[in-house]
Amino acid sequence: MAAQEPPETYWDAHCHLSDPRLDSSREAVIRRARDCGITRFVQGGVGPEDWQRQLRLLERYPEQILPVFGLHPWWISENGEASSKNALRDLAGLLNRAVAIGELGLDFSPRFPIALRELQQHFFREQLEIAGHHQLPLVLHVVSAHTEALELLTKSPPLHGGLIHAFTGSLQTARKYLELGFTLSIGGRITHPGSKSEALRKMIQELPLDRMVIESDAPDQSSLGFQGRLNEPVSIIEIAGVVARLKSATTPTILRQSKLNLSNLFGARQIKAQS
Numbered sequence: 001m002a003a004q005e006p007p008e009t010y011w012d013a014h015c016h017l018s019d020p021r022l023d024s025s026r027e028a029v030i031r032r033a034r035d036c037g038i039t040r041f042v043q044g045g046v047g048p049e050d051w052q053r054q055l056r057l058l059e060r061y062p063e064q065i066l067p068v069f070g071l072h073p074w075w076i077s078e079n080g081e082a083s084s085k086n087a088l089r090d091l092a093g094l095l096n097r098a099v100a101i102g103e104l105g106l107d108f109s110p111r112f113p114i115a116l117r118e119l120q121q122h123f124f125r126e127q128l129e130i131a132g133h134h135q136l137p138l139v140l141h142v143v144s145a146h147t148e149a150l151e152l153l154t155k156s157p158p159l160h161g162g163l164i165h166a167f168t169g170s171l172q173t174a175r176k177y178l179e180l181g182f183t184l185s186i187g188g189r190i191t192h193p194g195s196k197s198e199a200l201r202k203m204i205q206e207l208p209l210d211r212m213v214i215e216s217d218a219p220d221q222s223s224l225g226f227q228g229r230l231n232e233p234v235s236i237i238e239i240a241g242v243v244a245r246l247k248s249a250t251t252p253t254i255l256r257q258s259k260l261n262l263s264n265l266f267g268a269r270q271i272k273a274q275s
């Protein structure tokens with residue numbers, strides 16, 4: 001009997017499996033992902049409570065979870081300067097177990113008062129410095145603030161790369177991130193109808209496959225197939241399917257390349273994370 005090829009496995013470039021909304025379904029969510037060949041999950045870190053939840057998740061799923069710890073601009077905006085300062089002190093003690101620092105970045109969407117922008121920028125700069133010190137790649141959250149984020153990143157260019165999670169900017173913006181060594185992470189938005197998603201699909205046609213990864217952002221950012229319910233890592237199959245059509249490739253080719261890009265970015269650090 002011919003030896004059977006081991007089944008191909010894929011990675012989700014960005015999700016939040018530590019999110020309490022998944023408490024009652026997490027096991028099933030991870031099982032459903034595994035049944036589709038998705039075996040590893042790069043996390044997005046939010047703040048101290050989330051870091052503790054990620055550590056517990058890492059204990060339970062040491063092979064599957066790639067932990068990422070960092071202060072999210074939402075957390076900074078909601079918790080203020082003193083708490084963010086304290087959190088940064090705790091963060092330093094965790095980073096020897098992280099594959100990357102994040103989510104760090106800027107969110108200038110109207111939900112946050114303009115007065116908070118300086119606070120976000122301050123802790124973005126602080127975390128960029130910490131990342132350099134710990135030689136870690138970055139997981140960036142940038143919404144309505146690409147100009148400001150690129151300005152800060154150009155001043156202190158990242159030495160270990162990173163990804164821009166759920167990228168939805170223009171081709172011109174994409175090229176600037178690529179020049180700085182970043183990889184763009186593509187999420188569920190491209191599965192939706194509408195002109196914004198159409199612009200994103202057009203942009204993807206111009207992007208090189210070796211600088212692009214596929215993320216679910218579960219339990220958020222539902223793709224078309226998950227609207228109205230919690231998103232799951234299995235949605236990367238649908239997202240990769242759309243990218244595959246745009247690139248005249250197959251879905252497995254897209255997911256294979258995404259995994260390769262992720263393992264180049266984060267893979268070498270995984271052993272460190274588990275030790």
Ligand SMILES: [Zn+2]
Nearest residue numbers: 044103165217
């Ligand atoms: Zn996220």
